[in-house]
Amino acid sequence: MTLFSETASRDGQRWMRRVAHFVSAPERLIALGLAILLGLLVIVPLFQLVRETITVQPYDSAYLPGRQPGELTLFHYERVFGSRLSWALFYKPFMNSLVTAFGATIICLALGALLAWIVVRTNVPYREFVNTAVVMPYMLPSWVMALAWVTFFKNDRVGGASGVFAYLFGVQPPDWIAFGGIPIIICLSLHYYVYGFLIISGSLATVDSQLEEAGAIAGMSRLRQFVSITAPLVLPAVGSAVVMTFIRVIGSFGTPAVLGMPIRYFVLPTQIYAAIGSRNVGDGYLLALVLVLMAVLFIWINQRMIGVRKSFVTMSGKGFRRREIDLGRAKWLVFTFVVVLMCVTVVLPLGLLVLQSLSRTAGNYDLSNLTLHYWIGARGGVNAIYAGVFQNPQILHAAWNSLRLAFFTAIATGILGFLIGYVVVKTRGSLSSRALELAAFLPYIFPAVAFGAIYIGMFSRPVGPIPALYGTFALLVLIAAVKNLPYTSRTGIAAMLQIDKSLEESARVQGIGWVSRVRHIVAPLAASGLVSGMLLSFIGTMRELSLIILLVTPSTAVLASVIYTYQTDDVPQLIGAATLLLVALVVGCNILFRLVFRNTKMGFA
Amino acid sequence: MGMLTKRVAIATFACLIGTAACAQDAAFDAWLKTAELGANQPKDENWEEIVKKAKAEGEVTVYSSSSTVNALAEDFMKLYPEIKVNAYDLGSxxxxxxxxxxxxxxxxxxxVVNTAGTAQMFYDLLPNHRIVNYVPRYLEAKIPVELREPLLTQVIEATVLMYNSDTYKDAPPVTNVWQLTEPAWNKRFAMKSPLGSLTSLALLTSIVEHADDFAKSYEKYAGKPLVLSDGMENAGYEFLHRLLKNxxxxxxxxxxxxxxxGLKGQAKPPITFSSMHYINKNGSDDYANAVLYDIDPAGVFAYSTYVAIAGQSTHPNAAKLFIAFQMGSKDLTADTKLEKPYRDGESLKKLQGMAAYFKVGTFSPRTDVPLPKGGENWPKVRKMFGSAEYQRDHVAEVNDFWVVETSN
Structure with missing residues (x-):
């Protein structure tokens, strides 16, 4: 009897110790929890998506009389890939997607690389200003450029008021300038080149000019130096810039919606939106799947092409020198080029939107036609249906939603980034560490619209223990947080790597608990890295449209989605005013953040 | 063992789904009871009670296909300031x-769900308990049964052929729809895309449904029977096909x-398929639109916009009050004299929710109310209606036809 209780208590003690160990160093536990969570949020939805494409949907009853929803079928595959509708439903949007995405990626890369070279390697005047000016478009929603384009080049092709061009010159611009592939490529490029610029300039800054000089000593020509020394060194960065730009561009909804849909120039994201909007979800999910596969294939090819020589050690303990190329008199020419670029990408679009928001009758830019109605006017008077932004409960509510969404997403991002970073760094080398890093990277491969489609499939109804989240604000926060994970986990890991292990270990030796250690040692040290990551996701979420356009409902609408509604309703003045409100909020919050966290070093966000 | 677990799992899963569905139905039935809707709607409704409960509920949310809903919401709050209306104009x-x-x-x-889209409303939302038909008892005798069963029609609207009466002062430029497929009207006929608009899709389906009328009109116009192009099933499709080719x-x-x-001063204005209520822009924007009432086979394609209470609505009494308000006060008679502006004072009191819709192109289904100015001939106008069954069975087909035809 005594013996029994003794063993029991010994067992108990062992148990206690194990529990105590878990509590004092819970990274394995957290790793497990995170892996399950990420699996549920990323992998299960993907399976769900595949399943939806091979089952009968309620909408299909007209095509498949007698079949019950949920039965297995290949109907959607036949319809999308091999019927008389395929050309319109799939092949044409697919071709358009390829053309616009490749076109935009090439221009983005060329522009981004050129600007990176100018900023890093030349003696361009006012370098700091140039550096900031070049990344300015990132602050604006990607479709602002498209709205401005329409304001300027709109012709009478689709009715309604014509644009500034027609007003000034009295001629209607031709169709190919007003709408379709070319304007889409230009507008996408002038926004997304920033990513290429940031990545390539970061990499270029680490290339030591002494390497090139060594080449020169060996008798290489300038061109030869570039081809065999500089280019291979920045190639991996170029590769990741290509992938990042391509995936962003191909999943982008706003720009092709504004510039393509009016003339029925569809790309995959807009075609998905149209299909899911008419509740023909079978078509929509299948197209989303195609989009995901395209992204995966693209990453794979890219890896195969440059992945082998992935990294070079270029930073050593020795002296590092950056040779500036003297542009001579041409430097002012280069400077002018940057200023003009900034005018085209930032000043002009915003200016056009201001002008548009002030016009009484759309399309008339006379001074006598100016009004403040679309800012402060009440319904009635100038416009009987729509009140100005500050009198319009829908817009104000949406603006509030945008702020809330961005705020909660940033918080979620911060917490997740911290946890992932902590676990990955603490268990470095283990399977759980690698698995977690990979899982956190997965959302990256889903183009934004496809990810929204996946979530609508997953959360439209309760699945097992997961309640149906459609129509709740929580779902928007969830998807935004998950989509941000790849960047979040990057910053989290980077922040954690800076903290020496011994700091936490010495505290642990003294018997200080995990919570207390995290609170007093790890969190404060990691904070600065995490805060800049949070700011990034705050701004990214504020202006997000592609990701959530399928998921918003009237009560959870955000500013970006409301602006899109006004676009389809054709109220250009309100679009201008509401977009400017959004831009003001993004810029205002950015400045506020920087003031609050003045002591934190922040990258550009 | 594996088999067994699998089977158990499947059984449990099926059971879960089954009970979930049952629970849904039970919840819906219980809601019908407490909300006094459907079979539980009393023979004599106590409106004082409903208004009292509605004010206690304090709020009502409306999804609507029309932007007029914003004006409607304002008018409602003028009469019932205690009840906040969240109105969303979403399109059908x-x-x-x-x-x-x-x-x-x-x-x-x-x-409150307020939209057109007969096929979806009748055959999807209604049987699946997403909406419940609600007709205030006092209106039953005043609305023809087909306009209140299975769903209450809020207004009858129409898509009409419009021409410019400023350019064509003496007579309409066309008398037969098939003229629009001729070179003279190349690029001069316009309509709204049916993709994304249920009403436009319904219009096209209605044209296909009345294919025989279109075939007869063709014979009258060309003096010979219509020859269908490759792949065209009937004269309705053929008509749309030729319009697109033109x-x-x-x-x-x-x-x-x-x-x-409608813009005045055009030398070659187009003819358009427009919502009839845009004719009111003649007054507000000085347009010159006129309806081709006498065109063969028809220039007016009418349809219902419905209003219903959403299933398991959390503000059922406010919803009832809102619908009653929307249909106009019971004091209206065919001879009631109304003064402009309708959305103010005495007129608003009498018209209530009809005030915002009291114009040509959005006609009340009630037989005991006055007709808006300019719409006096409405009861006699030749109009085509689409049938709900035909819409249900052919909307998807017409949609696909359109996708194929416009993709090249």
Missing amino acids: EKTIEKVVREQQAGIFAVD DLVIYDSGSKLATAS
Whole structure:
């Protein structure tokens, strides 16, 4: 009897110790929890998506009389890939997607690389200003450029008021300038080149000019130096810039919606939106799947092409020198080029939107036609249906939603980034560490619209223990947080790597608990890295449209989605005013953040 | 063993789904009871009671296909300031999509559903308990039964052929629809895209449904029977096919159509398929639109816009009050004299929710109310209606036809 209780208590003690160990160093536990969570949020939805494409949907009853929803079928595959509708439903949007995405990626890369070279390697005047000016478009929603384009080049092709061009010159611009592939490529490029610029300039800054000089000593020509020394060194960065730009561009909804849909120039994201909007979800999910596969294939090819020589050690303990190329008199020419670029990408679009928001009758830019109605006017008077932004409960509510969404997403991002970073760094080398890093990277491969489609499939109804989240604000926060994970986990890991292990270990030796250690040692040290990551996701979420356009409902609408509604309703003045409100909020919050966290070093966000 | 677990799992899963569905139905029935709707609607409704409860509920959310809903909400709050109206103008397709998806997810945010889209409303939303028909008892005798069963028609609207009466002062430029397929009207006929608009899709389906009338009109026009092009099933499709071949211009917004056909001073104005209520822009924007009432086979394609209470609405009494308000006061008679502005004072008191719709192109289904100025001939106008069954069975087909035909 005594013996029994003794063993029991010994067992108990062992148990206690194990529990105590878990509590004092819970990274394995957290790793497990995170892996399950990420699996549920990323992998299960993907399976769900595949399943939806091979089952009968309620909408299909007209095509498949007698079949019950949920039965297995290949109907959607036949319809999308091999019927008389395929050309319109799939092949044409697919071709358009390829053309616009490749076109935009090439221009983005060329522009981004050129600007990176100018900023890093030349003696361009006012370098700091140039550096900031070049990344300015990132602050604006990607479709602002498209709205401005329409304001300027709109012709009478689709009715309604014509644009500034027609007003000034009295001629209607031709169709190919007003709408379709070319304007889409230009507008996408002038926004997304920033990513290429940031990545390539970061990499270029680490290339030591002494390497090139060594080449020169060996008798290489300038061109030869570039081809065999500089280019291979920045190639991996170029590769990741290509992938990042391509995936962003191909999943982008706003720009092709504004510039393509009016003339029925569809790309995959807009075609998905149209299909899911008419509740023909079978078509929509299948197209989303195609989009995901395209992204995966693209990453794979890219890896195969440059992945082998992935990294070079270029930073050593020795002296590092950056040779500036003297542009001579041409430097002012280069400077002018940057200023003009900034005018085209930032000043002009915003200016056009201001002008548009002030016009009484759309399309008339006379001074006598100016009004403040679309800012402060009440319904009635100038416009009987729509009140100005500050009198319009829908817009104000949406603006509030945008702020809330961005705020909660940033918080979620911060917490997740911290946890992932902590676990990955603490268990470095283990399977759980690698698995977690990979899982956190997965959302990256889903183009934004496809990810929204996946979530609508997953959360439209309760699945097992997961309640149906459609129509709740929580779902928007969830998807935004998950989509941000790849960047979040990057910053989290980077922040954690800076903290020496011994700091936490010495505290642990003294018997200080995990919570207390995290609170007093790890969190404060990691904070600065995490805060800049949070700011990034705050701004990214504020202006997000592609990701959530399928998921918003009237009560959870955000500013970006409301602006899109006004676009389809054709109220250009309100679009201008509401977009400017959004831009003001993004810029205002950015400045506020920087003031609050003045002591934190922040990258550009 | 594995088999068994699998089977158990499947059985449990099926059971879960089954009980979930049962629980849904039970919840719906219980809601019908407490909300006194459907079979539980009393023979004599106590309106003082309903108004009292509605004010206690304090709020009502409306999803609507029309932007007029904003004005309607304002008018309602003028009479019942205690009740806040959340009005969302979503268009017909989004209204239906959002109602279905929200309810599937167990969210009952909307109280009143106000949209066209007969096929979806009759055969999807109604049988699946997403909406419940509600007709205030005192209106039953005043609305023809087909306009209140299975769903209450809020207004009868129409898509009409419009021409410019400023350019064509003496007589309409066409007398037969088939003229529009001739070179003279190349690029000069416009309509709204049916993709994204249920009403435009319904219009096309209605044309296909009345294929025989279109075939007869062709014979009258050309003096010989119609020869169908390759792949065209009937004269309705053939008509649409020929319109598209004649460079039909497709707009993405309805109000632009009214501008296109109505702007004064055009040498070669287009003819458009527009919502009839845009004719009121003649007054507000000085347009010159006129309806081709006498064109063969018809220039007026009428349809119902419905209003219903959303299933398991959390503000059922406010919803009832809102619908009653929308249909106009019971004191109205065919001879009631109304003064402009309708949305103010005595007129508003009598018209109530009809005030915002009291114009040509949005006609009340009630037989005991006055007709708006300029719409006196409405009862006698030749109009085509689409049938609900035909819409249900052919909307998807017409949609696909359109996708194929416009993709090249």
